[in-house]
Amino acid sequence: MEFFSEIYGCYYKIVSEILKRAEKEGVSKQEIFSITESIGFAESAVTVPDKLISGEWHLLEKNEAGKYKSVLKNTVSQPLALIQKRWLKTVINDSRIGLFMDEESITELNNVLSDVEPLWNGSDFNYYDRFGNGDDFASEEYRKSFRLGMEAIRSNLIMDFKYNSAKGRKSVKSCLPLKIEYSSKNDRFRLIALRLPVKSDADSKPIVDYYRFDGIKGASVREADEAAAAKKSSLGPIDSLIRKNSCEEPVRLLISNRRNALERAMLHFANYDKDTRQIDENTWECLIYYDKMMETELLIEILSFGPVLRVAGPDSFIGLIRERLKKQAEIFGTFGAH
Amino acid sequence: MSDFNELIKSAAKSRDYIRDFYVYGFKSRQDFDRKSSRTYDNERRRIESWLAPYIKWEQNGTVKNVFLAFDTNALRQNPLYRIFEAKSFTDNDIMLHFYLLDMLFDGRRLTADDLSNEIAERYGEDIDVQIVRKKANEYVSEGLFMSERCGKKLRYFLSRNPVLSKKTSDALKTALCFYQTASPIGFMGYSLMKSENLLNDIFVMKHGYFVHALEEEILLKLLEAIKEGRRVILKTESNKSEAKNLERSMDAVPLRIYVSTRSGRRFLCLYVPAKKYFFSVRLDHIKEVKIGEKITDYIKYRRLYEAGEGKCYGVSFGDAVHTDSIKLTLRIMEPEENYILKRLETEARGGKITRVGENTYTYEISVFDGNELTPWVKTFIGRIVSFESSNEYLTEKFKRDLKQMMKMYDVLEIDGKAGRFELGEASM
Incomplete structure (x- = not known):
């Protein structure tokens, strides 16, 4: 049971796609290159087409029309490997699987995979610093909201619901769901959605909101009106829209390589878009591009490193650190005197 | 090149x-x-x-x-x-892959000799029967093929994929979009998505440490050893600058995988029988895993470890005997800062929280290695009334760090009130 195997490889995938297209009338040389470039690595086109066309990999034969036909008699597909089945068996025993399918489907999958062992048991992992108030994935209301959220994203529907915010505020919301975000640290899902109603003028900036699924109650979906649908289709790639919340100026960290700080910081902040360079023998500069909504989170992450990290900019972020330290000094001044 | x-x-x-x-x-x-x-x-x-x-x-x-x-x-x-x-392969590997899938299509059952002969007939390629047999056996162990004995020979046939209802199949495809990035060994989900030409159109990850992907091959072997209760021989290399490129070998009993969702680090918790201690090693420091023999009393080690696990704040067992007691006192303004109290409760990891006065709370815990707690304590800077520990080194280090931070950001010098205050005088 190999993890690193050519059967999951990019070249096998390219060849499989070319063979499928080459079954009847065959494929042209140009199509072979085009499929290779669309699926392959940046330099795959140097190798794969030549191997196929030259016959070194005797899988295609040139016909009278000058096209290349598959030598195979059938449309083949690779059966699932044992490791893939075992991984599926593991996943369907995960506590979150009920968000995606009902009990009937879970039983169906367990039955068809009854002859394979999961790769691990839940107790083999300990997420030791995960927050203790993760979502209740077994809640029927939660599952319903989650499924409606997925449906709304795929079918461009509007979602209406009552919302209980983390701070206890209640409101009624209508939005156009875009994505669902999962945080492993919080063990929580949030709905990322376009705020409604949208302003009709084309230049108005779309507003993206985040809703915790455990705060969504009584959700329903409906067809999007013309203005909302037009706005969503004008947004461009949703992924870049989500990134638009990023601060214009990154946090500039100076890292002194004491207490293995450089290595710790590089891994700790690996989930951010960042640029790092060495500026002298013992100091590195790291620019972290972050979402404004995550500012407080980033701030306390930086504080947790103590004096081995120093924020050198922007001034607004330095101000946040100083504010906390001044408060701390004041507390010591007050309490220390007692 | x-x-x-x-x-x-x-x-x-x-x-x-x-x-x-x-x-x-x-x-x-x-x-x-x-x-x-x-x-x-x-x-x-x-x-x-x-x-x-x-x-x-x-x-x-x-x-x-x-x-x-x-x-x-x-x-x-x-x-x-x-x-x-990006796994490499030979010309024979890729040709055999497609030839064998083609020849065994539609439930056909063939021996290695049959397959070798048919390759010559159908495709005009002369591939030695031993090579064909080796590939077929390899695919049996990967689960792509199955085999059955027919007299003295083995007949090979394709494994059947699970047949699912449309409802379950659709739901599973959506679940793959999530688990391919959220689950350990997610590459298997990714490979399934690739084979089905699926795109993740719904999920994004916050706090996702994608770099974990690089450890998955190692992790899979460790999980296999844990599942079967087997010893492992690990070759490790630290990333710490002072120990860089220093390889070590370790014969151990693997017990559990510890994952930090905040620092991006993952560890294997293990027991080293030769030295009789529990230990944690970072997955990205493990360069090689060899799976050893089955341990007859594996459950004993697991129970021993579980008995001490409650005293681990993070992954360190210290000497697994002595504990550091820690008491953190915080100022939390009521009721407007109740969200801080909520955060404290959420992140308490078994520590005891007590309201000791108006706007004042204590957090108390006893752990094998109090050093693991100090980064978290620093996240409360701005609210810390006192930090006390049975381990003097910790309190001194904490004071030093705080003082240094205040100097670093000119807080001691520029603020009149704070400037008069000497950190050492605080009730820490």
């Missing part, structure tokens, strides 16, 4: 280079001191080929730094899985 090839035999070397490119992201050609410059050039070219959309470079004087950059919060899949799509 005439011998350049995008594909590789083993992912081990590239894994280390990618980690340096992605996690560090500031290293230049000169900093890669493990192997020759030629090796570096080939590795860099491969990484650029696999991960072209994520490659950035920066000219720093005469030095060019090449690095990988991506924001895990906005990606549909983990780009680092590309490395596992």
